[in-house]
Amino acid sequence: MIVDRFVRAVDDRLRLSPxxxxxxxxxxxxxxxxxxxxxxxxxxxxxxxxGVYLTFFFDASSADRVYRGSYAPLDGSSTSAAxxxxxxxxxxxxxxxxxxxxHHWAALVFVAxxxxxxxxxxxxxxxxxxxxxNWFVGVTMLTxxxxxxxxxxxxxxxLVSGLGLRIIVSVVESIPLVGSWLVFLALGxxxxxxxxxxxxxxxxxxxxxxxxxxxxxxxxxxxxxxKHTQFPGPxxxxxxxxxxxxxPSYTLRSLALFAWVLAVLFALGGLxxxxxxxxxxxFSPAQATSPAQPDWYVAWGDGALRLFPPWEPRIGxxxxxxxxxxxxxxxxxxxxxxxxxPFLERLRTHDRRRHHLLDRPRDHPVRMxxxxxxxTFYAVLVVAAGDDIIARLLRIPxxxxxxxxxxxxxxxxxxxxxxxxxxxxxxxxxDAARLGDLTRADLAAARGREPPPAAEEPExxxxxxxxxxxxxxxxxxxxxxxxxxxDAGVTLVGNRAAPTExxxxxxxxxxxxxxxxxVVPGPPPAAPPGRVRTALRRGTDLVMGVSLLVxxxxxRRGRRGPDGPx
Amino acid sequence: xxxxxxxxxxxxxxxxxxxxxxxxxxxxxxVGFAVTYGLGGNTRWEGVCLAVAFAxxxxxxxxxxxxxxxxxxxVEEHEGFTPPPVEQALTAEELTAPDSPIRRRGLLGALAxxxxxxxxxxxxxxxxxxxxxxxxxxxxxxxxxxxxxxxLVTAEGRPLRPEDVPEETVVGVFPxxxxxxxxxxxxxxxxxxxxxxxxxxxxxxDGLVVYSLLCTHAGCPVRLYLHGTGRVLxxxxxxxFDLFAGARPVAGPAARPLxxxxxxxxxxxxxxxxxxxxxxxxxGFWSWP
Numbered sequence: 001m002i003v004d005r006f007v008r009a010v011d012d013r014l015r016l017s018p019x020x021x022x023x024x025x026x027x028x029x030x031x032x033x034x035x036x037x038x039x040x041x042x043x044x045x046x047x048x049x050x051g052v053y054l055t056f057f058f059d060a061s062s063a064d065r066v067y068r069g070s071y072a073p074l075d076g077s078s079t080s081a082a083x084x085x086x087x088x089x090x091x092x093x094x095x096x097x098x099x100x101x102x103h104h105w106a107a108l109v110f111v112a113x114x115x116x117x118x119x120x121x122x123x124x125x126x127x128x129x130x131x132x133x134n135w136f137v138g139v140t141m142l143t144x145x146x147x148x149x150x151x152x153x154x155x156x157x158x159l160v161s162g163l164g165l166r167i168i169v170s171v172v173e174s175i176p177l178v179g180s181w182l183v184f185l186a187l188g189x190x191x192x193x194x195x196x197x198x199x200x201x202x203x204x205x206x207x208x209x210x211x212x213x214x215x216x217x218x219x220x221x222x223x224x225x226x227k228h229t230q231f232p233g234p235x236x237x238x239x240x241x242x243x244x245x246x247x248p249s250y251t252l253r254s255l256a257l258f259a260w261v262l263a264v265l266f267a268l269g270g271l272x273x274x275x276x277x278x279x280x281x282x283f284s285p286a287q288a289t290s291p292a293q294p295d296w297y298v299a300w301g302d303g304a305l306r307l308f309p310p311w312e313p314r315i316g317x318x319x320x321x322x323x324x325x326x327x328x329x330x331x332x333x334x335x336x337x338x339x340x341x342p343f344l345e346r347l348r349t350h351d352r353r354r355h356h357l358l359d360r361p362r363d364h365p366v367r368m369x370x371x372x373x374x375x376t377f378y379a380v381l382v383v384a385a386g387d388d389i390i391a392r393l394l395r396i397p398x399x400x401x402x403x404x405x406x407x408x409x410x411x412x413x414x415x416x417x418x419x420x421x422x423x424x425x426x427x428x429x430x431d432a433a434r435l436g437d438l439t440r441a442d443l444a445a446a447r448g449r450e451p452p453p454a455a456e457e458p459e460x461x462x463x464x465x466x467x468x469x470x471x472x473x474x475x476x477x478x479x480x481x482x483x484x485x486x487d488a489g490v491t492l493v494g495n496r497a498a499p500t501e502x503x504x505x506x507x508x509x510x511x512x513x514x515x516x517x518x519v520v521p522g523p524p525p526a527a528p529p530g531r532v533r534t535a536l537r538r539g540t541d542l543v544m545g546v547s548l549l550v551x552x553x554x555x556r557r558g559r560r561g562p563d564g565p566x
Numbered sequence: 567x568x569x570x571x572x573x574x575x576x577x578x579x580x581x582x583x584x585x586x587x588x589x590x591x592x593x594x595x596x597v598g599f600a601v602t603y604g605l606g607g608n609t610r611w612e613g614v615c616l617a618v619a620f621a622x623x624x625x626x627x628x629x630x631x632x633x634x635x636x637x638x639x640x641v642e643e644h645e646g647f648t649p650p651p652v653e654q655a656l657t658a659e660e661l662t663a664p665d666s667p668i669r670r671r672g673l674l675g676a677l678a679x680x681x682x683x684x685x686x687x688x689x690x691x692x693x694x695x696x697x698x699x700x701x702x703x704x705x706x707x708x709x710x711x712x713x714x715x716x717x718l719v720t721a722e723g724r725p726l727r728p729e730d731v732p733e734e735t736v737v738g739v740f741p742x743x744x745x746x747x748x749x750x751x752x753x754x755x756x757x758x759x760x761x762x763x764x765x766x767x768x769x770x771x772d773g774l775v776v777y778s779l780l781c782t783h784a785g786c787p788v789r790l791y792l793h794g795t796g797r798v799l800x801x802x803x804x805x806x807f808d809l810f811a812g813a814r815p816v817a818g819p820a821a822r823p824l825x826x827x828x829x830x831x832x833x834x835x836x837x838x839x840x841x842x843x844x845x846x847x848x849x850g851f852w853s854w855p
Binding site for chain 1: 603606607609610611612613614616617618619620621623624625626627628630631632635636637638639640641642643644645648692693695696697700702703704706707721738740746747748749750751779780783784785786787788789790800801802803804805815817818819820821822848849850851852853854
């Protein structure tokens with residue numbers, strides 16, 4: 001009873017139990033796609049934990065230092081302190097390489113999880129009112145994640161990171177008017193400057209992570225305040241959330257996911273080599289490696305730089321350098337479009353209602369088409385960033401491949417976008433449940449104008465559906481309620497007990513406006529569905545059931561015995 | 567205080583056993599990690615042990631969450647996000663009450679002025695990010711350590727004679743005393759003068775030409791010399807330059823030729839520069855001449 005006493009002691013002093021009880025009963029929808037953001041969150045936690053460890057060994061300085069350690073090829077050579085300490089960290093600090101590689105993998109997984117989460121939110125329309133603000137916060141976190149990934153990649157001062165930094169510097173320098181000033185202010189002089197690495201370091205370990213922590217908190221606070229969205233289904237309305245509760249179900253499941261993320265990251269960090277800086281050698285402005293590929297999340301920018309034609313227009317006496325359009329404009333337009341999307345979509349649909357029920361991707365063919373086209377565009381860019389490797393593998397000249405990619409990057413998105421648009425329409429107009437079920441008639445129906453809308457889609461379940469009802473009953477001193485729809489075979493229990501009947505009624509009315517309510521005596525016969533019970537029922541064994549009941553009763557009586565009813 | 571709910575029926579016996587087993591595996595993984603570390607450390611085994619430890623934890627918790635606690639079947643109400651108009655009106659009224667600061671337009675204007683002045687003033691120290699005693703961007707970008715009389719040296723600092731540059735071989739050259747400068751790296755190569763289709767920008771010494779090593783696209787070193795073709799290739803974005811034609815770009819995203827470095831043979835017999843590059847090296851910028 002230590003927990004019991006502890007809870008009482010805390011509550012006596014802080015009076016937290018009303019909030020806590022509500023928080024513990026918070027309902028999360030049961031769908032795998034709601035876990036993607038959590039993967040990003042847990043990778044971020046892993047990044048912070050491993051990153052703090054790395055700061056104890058990394059020396060963020062470009063001062064000369066002689067490396068002495070067990071990596072023989074570099075032993076005794078003089079490099080920057082940043083590079084020497086990174087090699088030391090990898091070769092001479094026990095468990096250092098594991099943590100470093102895990103950190104790098106965690107960064108890759110972090111950005112990947114954010115991107116997949118963003119794709120999910122986009123295609124299901126979860127960004128619509130009232131969640132536009134959280135969409136902005138999310139997009140901002142994506143930009144910060146990319147920025148921090150890049151600064152982290154650049155800090156070890158190895159050859160590949162130096163090349164990457166030089167390219168970014170060139171891209172920023174290409175901005176008309178202010179480009180060179182931005183670079184010189186950021187680096188404290190011409191590339192490569194002595195201030196460069198300390199400044200990358202402080203932004204990588206403090207400025208950007210602090211912003212990210214703040215934004216993650218805002219993101220989560222808004223989710224708690226606005227509650228989760230959910231896919232439509234029986235018993236699910238615009239006014240409720242159906243699923244499992246935070247305590248105990250999601251606490252266990254979410255911790256399990258955290259552990260899974262860590263397990264995968266440590267497996268990758270231990271088994272799959274990443275960024276072996278000792279092989280690349282220290283940065284030198286005159287050295288390069290081939291092939292040179294960046295981390296996956298900047299590959300789209302690299303691909304754009306490769307594909308853009310050699311075009312450097314002059315405006316009067318001034319030059320607009322070649323990296324400006326592929327580097328600055330493509331990146332800028334990408335993020336502007338992401339920020340603006342909720343408004344762009346509203347301009348077209350004139351939809352100002354609040355949405356807590358998600359779209360299926362097919363419900364919105366235009367969004368589907370635009371999204372697929374954009375994804376294709378970036379996918380082609382990412383592949384194009386590996387054109388030298390592909391050319392080597394296929395034994396074809398790299399410039400032939402370049403021409404192919406230049407055409408593909410413009411044509412392929414149009415094709416896939418149109419195809420996605422038509423398929424979404426066919427799915428929406430026909431009655432096929434999945435892509436594989438589409439018939440020729442469905443596809444034919446996808447062409448042509450939108451048929452006149454049959455009727456405004458009901459926002460709530462039909463009120464006259466027989467059998468749909470709310471049952472309330474007293475249980476000791478509190479009230480509980482549940483929703484039942486026998487036709488759909490759905491029984492949903494209110495997530496928490498209400499102290500009075502009025503409050504139970506109020507909660508049920510908010511969740512299911514317009515559904516009839518009845519008060520039933522005592523706990524209803526059927527227990528709330530749970531997998532355990534279903535499993536038990538399935539293996540029905542009368543003796544087993546009776547003995548369980550007896551055991552349960554005895555246990556209950558036994559508990560009541562010594563300390564009386566709680 | 568709510569009365570105790572009836573306890574869940576005991577789990578099927580296999581489930582608890584599986585959970586315990588998972589946690590035992592997890593503990594074994596943790597011990598394995600500690601032992602590996604203690605025995606001298608091995609990245610691979612450390613990773614595997616930690617992965618096993620966390621995977622065990624994950625399986626145990628997931629099984630627990632799936633099989634031993636109720637999952638699904640709950641509903642929580644939205645408290646209604648349509649704000650009552652009365653409440654919104656009250657809030658607005660509160661904010662715009664007669665004594666509300668919001669109504670003092672004049673004072674607010676002065677306050678805004680003061681705050682913006684402070685905000686702008688706070689931007690000034692940012693200029694110190696580029697120390698005042700360093701050259702301004704345009705000047706720094708347009709000049710390099712190459713000056714008349716600066717000798718060409720190798721990466722190790724050894725000065726070069728014309729004979730040190732054999733035919734069809736690219737030799738990296740640097741200004742003496744500034745080997746580490748970011749904008750100075752160049753390369754020397756000896757070509758057959760009769761194959762020149764355009765005169766080299768920096769002139770040539772009996773076929774020996776010197777060009778900036780930095781690609782005019784994004785500044786990567788054009789380190790790859792395609793033997794016999796007189797072409798150099800940038801490994802970053804595959805820009806290619808034709809050295810017979812004044813190093814003009816022939817393929818890829820670069821749009822400007824590589825700047826040349828005018829060289830001569832000094833009285834000591836070593837190669838030396840006659841001046842700076844014929845154009846600013848590396849990627850372009852707004853005020854590129």
